[in-house]
Amino acid sequence: MIEQPNLNYVDELAGEDIEFRNQFITIIKDEFPLEKEEYHGHVSNKRIKATAEIVHKLKHKFNILGMENSYKLAVTYEMELLDGKNGSESKFNEVLETIEKYIKTI
Amino acid sequence: MNCIIIDDEATARAIVRQLCSKIPELDVIEEFDNAISAIKFLNQQNIDVIFLDIHMPGFSGVDFVQTLKEPPNIVLTTSDTNFAIAAYEYECIVDYLVKPITLDRFEKSIKKIWGLTTKQPKSIIESKQDSVEGDDLYINIDRRLVKLKLNEISVIEAKGDYIDVKTEKEEYRVHTTLKRIKEKLPEKLFLQIHRSYIINFTKIIDIEDNSVLIAKNVVPISRSNRPELMRRLNLL
Numbered sequence: 439m440i441e442q443p444n445l446n447y448v449d450e451l452a453g454e455d456i457e458f459r460n461q462f463i464t465i466i467k468d469e470f471p472l473e474k475e476e477y478h479g480h481v482s483n484k485r486i487k488a489t490a491e492i493v494h495k496l497k498h499k500f501n502i503l504g505m506e507n508s509y510k511l512a513v514t515y516e517m518e519l520l521d522g523k524n525g526s527e528s529k530f531n532e533v534l535e536t537i538e539k540y541i542k543t544i
Numbered sequence: 545m546n547c548i549i550i551d552d553e554a555t556a557r558a559i560v561r562q563l564c565s566k567i568p569e570l571d572v573i574e575e576f577d578n579a580i581s582a583i584k585f586l587n588q589q590n591i592d593v594i595f596l597d598i599h600m601p602g603f604s605g606v607d608f609v610q611t612l613k614e615p616p617n618i619v620l621t622t623s624d625t626n627f628a629i630a631a632y633e634y635e636c637i638v639d640y641l642v643k644p645i646t647l648d649r650f651e652k653s654i655k656k657i658w659g660l661t662t663k664q665p666k667s668i669i670e671s672k673q674d675s676v677e678g679d680d681l682y683i684n685i686d687r688r689l690v691k692l693k694l695n696e697i698s699v700i701e702a703k704g705d706y707i708d709v710k711t712e713k714e715e716y717r718v719h720t721t722l723k724r725i726k727e728k729l730p731e732k733l734f735l736q737i738h739r740s741y742i743i744n745f746t747k748i749i750d751i752e753d754n755s756v757l758i759a760k761n762v763v764p765i766s767r768s769n770r771p772e773l774m775r776r777l778n779l780l
Contacts (some may be wrong), residue, residue, distance in 0.1 A: 447644050451562050458562050465554045481574060491601055498623060501644045502555060 440532055443503035443540045469501060469543050474534050481527070490519040492533070493530070500533065508533040545657070546679075549575040550582045550608070551597035551621065554644065560595045560621060563650040570654065577609035590732055593657060595641075598622045598755050608635050617657050621645065626656045681728065683709060690716065694733060698747040698759045700725060702740040712759050737773050738766045745776055 445463075452459040473496055480489040497512030511533065515526035547570055549560045557575045558685070560630075564570045573591065576582040580603055582594075586721070596618050598605035609618060615636035623643045638660060639653045681697070682689045692711065699710045702722040709716045718725075726742055736742045737756065741763045749757040756763045765773060 442592065451559060455562070455565075458558070458565075462555070462558050462562075469554055494599060494623075498553060498556060498643055499624065502559070522587055 440529075440536050441507050443500075443505055443537055445544065446504050447502055463541075463544055466499065466502075467544075470537060470541055473499075474538060477534070486519055486522065490516050493519065496534070498528065503537065505533065505537075508515050545569055545592040546571045546573045547593040547595060548573055548582060548585065548591055549595045550577075550579055550600075550605070551575075551595075552577050556597060556621065559643075559645060563645060563647060564595075566647060567651070567654055569645065579603045579605065582608065583611060586688070593627045594618045595621055599624060609636065612636070617660065619653055619657070680742055683716055685718065686714055692716070694730065694745070695746070697734075698732075698744050699761045700742040701763075710759070710761060733774060735769075735776060737769045738764050745773070750779075752778075 445459075448462050452462070473492060477489065477492045477496060480492060493512055494515045497509055497516065500509040500512055511526055511529055515524075515530045518525055532544060547564065549557050549564075549572060551557045551560065554577070557577070559573065561572055564572045569701050570593075573589065574582075574585060576585070579596075579600060583745075594616060595696075596605045596608065598620050599622060605620060605622075609615060610716060615634075617638045618636050620637060620640035621643060622640060639656055641653060679693055679694050681692045683692060684690075692709065696711045696713075697709055698712060699708075700722065701708045701710070703717070705721075706717050706719055707722055707725060709718060722736070722740065722742060726736060729742065732745060733744050735745045742758060743763055745759055747758045749759070751773075753755075753766075754765050756765055756773075
């Protein structure tokens with residue numbers, strides 16, 4: 439089962455700074471769909487290096503959203519891509535779907 | 545301390561900015577989503593600390609470090625410790641922070657930088673210890689120590705046993721000599737252009753023949769000091 443994202447890290451950083459929390463959520467909501475789309479575009483067009491680059495970028499969001507196991511999966515997937523493999527692709531895609539659903543709720 | 549943030553990801557920049565906001569002594573002057581823009585900025589501005597992402601598309605953090613002639617303290621922000629360890633060969637890289645960065649770890653990094661900045665050559669510490677602290681200058685006015693921001697001073701004029709320190713808003717008379725205060729001022733901002741005048745050359749409005757206009761002050765340039773002034777100016 440895929441772990442669920444959370445805002446624990448963001449809340450810890452924000453403390454009582456609601457403005458930062460809201461600003462941060464806005465950035466995630468703006469950036470994530472674009473990066474997900476970019477990722478799928480690179481996968482469809484078999485642009486391996488570009489896929490690895492965007493996976494690298496996306497994995498930070500896993501980290502920020504408290505998804506440690508998904509982060510490790512992304513690290514593995516990035517390495518696979520650089521070796522011309524893609525064994526973790528479907529699991530990685532599931533994580534993206536999970537995050538997409540989650541950010542619609544925050 | 546002033547700092548800039550370089551990271552191609554807006555989320556990462558927002559996090560570092562938030563961490564900086566928890567340290568009152570740290571001012572974020574600017575943030576950049578690419579290293580090239582930061583290089584242009586650094587050509588015009590002096591910075592104490594750079595928080596730098598290593599892994600950026602096109603022009604990486606390491607490429608960036610290699611281009612800097614006089615790099616300030618650099619703290620790498622990265623998820624890849626291998627990259628960070630390799631980058632440690634550069635003297636200017638004083639620490640690396642693994643994402644996601646915690647406040648505790650961030651504070652340790654800042655303390656480390658403060659530790660480094662106090663380990664300046666002894667001569668520099670001695671010349672600054674009684675009245676200069678970072679970007680501020682404390683002057684003694686009627687037994688009160690008044691703090692002035694160095695970058696707000698435009699002209700310092702010798703008046704016998706006194707000097708007049710002029711900012712754009714105020715003027716202060718201090719019992720000291722031009723020579724003594726000169727030792728306490730950063731060369732990057734101040735220049736003596738006449739035996740009776742030191743100027744903040746970033747405040748120059750224009751130069752005409754043998755005088756300089758700074759704020760509302762017309763300051764003479766001595767013949768012997770003119771070559772150094774001209775050398776310091778960014779002449780077209």
